Amino acid sequence: MELKRIIGPDVKTALRLVREQLGPDAMILSNRRVAGGVEIVAAPESPPAPALPASRTSAGEPMLRAFDLAAGAAPVAPRPRPPAPERAFARVADPLPAAAGAAPTAAPEAFAAASPAAGEGTTLAPQWLEMQSELRSMRTLLEERLTALRSERTVEGPGTEGRIWRRLTRMGLPNELVRELVANVDAGTAWDAAWRATQARLVEGLGTVGDVVASGGVWAFVGPTGAGKTTTICKLAVRHVLEHGPGGLALLSMDAARLGGADMLRAVARLLGVPFHAAGSGESIGEALRRVPANALVLVDTAGVSRRPHVRSRQLDELGTLREGVRTLLVLAANAQLSWLHAALADYAACVPVGAVVTKLDETASLGELIGALRRERLPLAYSTDGPEIPDDLRVADAAELVAQALALEPGEEAAREGTPAAAGIGHGAPDAAGVNAARIA
Numbered sequence: 001m002e003l004k005r006i007i008g009p010d011v012k013t014a015l016r017l018v019r020e021q022l023g024p025d026a027m028i029l030s031n032r033r034v035a036g037g038v039e040i041v042a043a044p045e046s047p048p049a050p051a052l053p054a055s056r057t058s059a060g061e062p063m064l065r066a067f068d069l070a071a072g073a074a075p076v077a078p079r080p081r082p083p084a085p086e087r088a089f090a091r092v093a094d095p096l097p098a099a100a101g102a103a104p105t106a107a108p109e110a111f112a113a114a115s116p117a118a119g120e121g122t123t124l125a126p127q128w129l130e131m132q133s134e135l136r137s138m139r140t141l142l143e144e145r146l147t148a149l150r151s152e153r154t155v156e157g158p159g160t161e162g163r164i165w166r167r168l169t170r171m172g173l174p175n176e177l178v179r180e181l182v183a184n185v186d187a188g189t190a191w192d193a194a195w196r197a198t199q200a201r202l203v204e205g206l207g208t209v210g211d212v213v214a215s216g217g218v219w220a221f222v223g224p225t226g227a228g229k230t231t232t233i234c235k236l237a238v239r240h241v242l243e244h245g246p247g248g249l250a251l252l253s254m255d256a257a258r259l260g261g262a263d264m265l266r267a268v269a270r271l272l273g274v275p276f277h278a279a280g281s282g283e284s285i286g287e288a289l290r291r292v293p294a295n296a297l298v299l300v301d302t303a304g305v306s307r308r309p310h311v312r313s314r315q316l317d318e319l320g321t322l323r324e325g326v327r328t329l330l331v332l333a334a335n336a337q338l339s340w341l342h343a344a345l346a347d348y349a350a351c352v353p354v355g356a357v358v359t360k361l362d363e364t365a366s367l368g369e370l371i372g373a374l375r376r377e378r379l380p381l382a383y384s385t386d387g388p389e390i391p392d393d394l395r396v397a398d399a400a401e402l403v404a405q406a407l408a409l410e411p412g413e414e415a416a417r418e419g420t421p422a423a424a425g426i427g428h429g430a431p432d433a434a435g436v437n438a439a440r441i442a
Contacts, residue, residue, distance in 0.1 A: 002043060003029065009037040011142065018042045027131070028138050160194045161185050168198070170410050172368025174338060177375060199403060206371065206399035207380030209355040212327070213240075216248075216296040218289065220319055222351055223331030224344050225304030228359035230255075232331055232385060233299045234268045235394040240297060241272045242391070248296035250275040252288055254315060255303040265301055285318050285326065300326070305347055319351035329382055331357045332373075335364035341373035355382030358397065362386040367406035 004022060008014030011031075018026050018040055025045040032039055161182055168178045181201060185194050213219055213236055221229040233251065240249050251269045253262035253276075262278040269276030275295070279288040285300065292298055302315055319328050330353035332344060356379050358370065374381070381397035 003041055004043065005039060005041055007034060007036050007039050011038050014038045014040045015142070027135055028142075031138075031142070159187060160189060160191050161187055163191065164195060164198055167195075167410065168368075171406050172366035172372075174369070174372040174376075177372045199407075202371070203399045203403050205375040206402065207378070208397055208399055209380045209382050211396045212329075212355060212382055213297065213299075218298040218300065218326045220254075220285070220300040220302055220326050220328045220351070221331055221357070222302050222316065222319070222328055222348050222353065223304065223357075224333075224340075224347075227304070227331040227333045227344075228357075228385065229304075229331045230264050230301050231388070231390075232357050232359060232383065232394070233265065233301050235385065235391040236383075237268060237272060237274065237299060239391040239394060241274070246273045250277070250292050250295040250298045252276075252292055252298060252300045253278045254285060254288065255301055262301075285315060286322065289326075316348060316351045323352050328353045329355050329357050330379065331359060332370065333360045333363075334358050334367060334370050335360050336369070338369040338373060341369060342376075345373060345377045345379065353379065355380050356397075357382055358384040358402070360385070361405065362393075364409070366409055367402065371402065371406060 006014055006017045006021065008017055014031075014037070018028065022042055022044050026042045027045065028040055028042050030041045164185055165178060165182050168181060169175075173181075181198050184201060185198060189197070221233055223229050237249060237251060249272075251265050251274060253265050255262055266276050266278065275293060277288060277292050279285075289298070289300075302319075305316065319326060328348075328351045330344070330348050332341060336344075356374060358381065361367070361384055364370075381399060381402065384395050384397045384402065385393050386395075387393035
């Protein structure tokens with residue numbers, strides 16, 4: 001195969017040089033960045049096939065037909081060929097007569113008869129089919145790279161789109177969400193208006209369900225170990241007792257696997273004077289609930305689920321089947337990595353949570369990862385906590401307030417210079433929520 005090394009200042013120019021020198025169907029074998037720009041190694045469309053012995057050639061039947069015609073034998077009807085691939089980029093070359101040993105040199109007409117006619121299907125060697133697949137992958141990669149280059153030009157640009165891209169990235173938002181938000185920016189809009197519109201779209205993507213526990217019923221809190229499930233239940237229980245008294249509340253712990261897993265909830269129930277029950281080992285949620293007296297509100301604490309692939313939680317499957325009578329809230333820590341958040345959302349999808357409780361807002365340096373994960377899974381917000389105080393650090397979640405907190409955590413002098421008026425404009429909820437937004441950003 002004849003290879004050609006072409007260097008251009010950028011990908012687009014290098015591809016144009018390949019088309020000019022080797023044709024539009026040239027095969028691109030590799031590309032990389034070099035000192036002078038981008039280097040592409042390519043080959044013409046039809047590389048020569050390796051010479052094979054006459055007895056093992058991939059075009060064996062046409063070869064025999066050629067020798068029969070050269071020797072004056074009656075031609076034999078060829079076997080039907082399979083249909084050609086959609087776009088064959090390589091054609092197996094006619095075999096050379098030198099491999100035939102003592103056979104006489106065939107006339108050119110004989111080999112012309114043996115060669116596939118123009119427009120007929122050709123049989124591709126497996127290595128060429130594999131190369132065709134690799135070339136398709138290379139083309140897809142180049143298209144993705146060109147899209148990324150356009151995005152990089154937007155990021156590095158001095159215009160409104162570039163400034164918004166940089167600010168959203170500093171907030172910690174995932175790249176796919178940043179692209180989605182920047183794609184809706186009108187380049188001709190002034191900075192303040194474009195930034196306020198972008199924040200409004202970010203808030204709209206975060207749904208809320210309100211103070212759902214206040215309506216009563218059975219609520220199970222699920223989430224990874226250490227996310228704050230037990231502490232959140234304690235805050236909700238104390239809030240309920242302060243507002244309505246101890247009547248109508250019961251606490252249930254399903255954390256029988258962890259040593260001392262039910263002790264904190266048992267102590268809080270004793271202080272509040274409310275019923276408490278701890279499920280035994282192997283006891284299901286349905287069985288444990290039958291031992292709990294009828295109450296207006298039952299808060300259920302569950303054990304964290306192992307991330308080992310062979311371990312599956314029976315409790316989560318049961319919560320999925322009981323979702324009509326037992327509603328579920330997923331507890332997520334705000335200081336977790338994006339991959340951890342995605343794994344938790346996938347692990348607990350079986351129990352069909354109706355909302356999310358965001359904890360440890362006071363222990364994180366970035367909220368962009370959390371916002372991106374919730375938007376991606378379309379999981380609405382229910383509650384948020386930002387400290388250990390019970391129940392003062394528990395709040396009904398507000399999407400505008402969460403975005404305002406994310407902006408307040410954004411590093412850099414540009415954020416401090418540009419963030420105050422823009423972020424204050426997104427508090428579109430209740431007056432107290434808008435006041436909290438402005439106070440947090442100021």
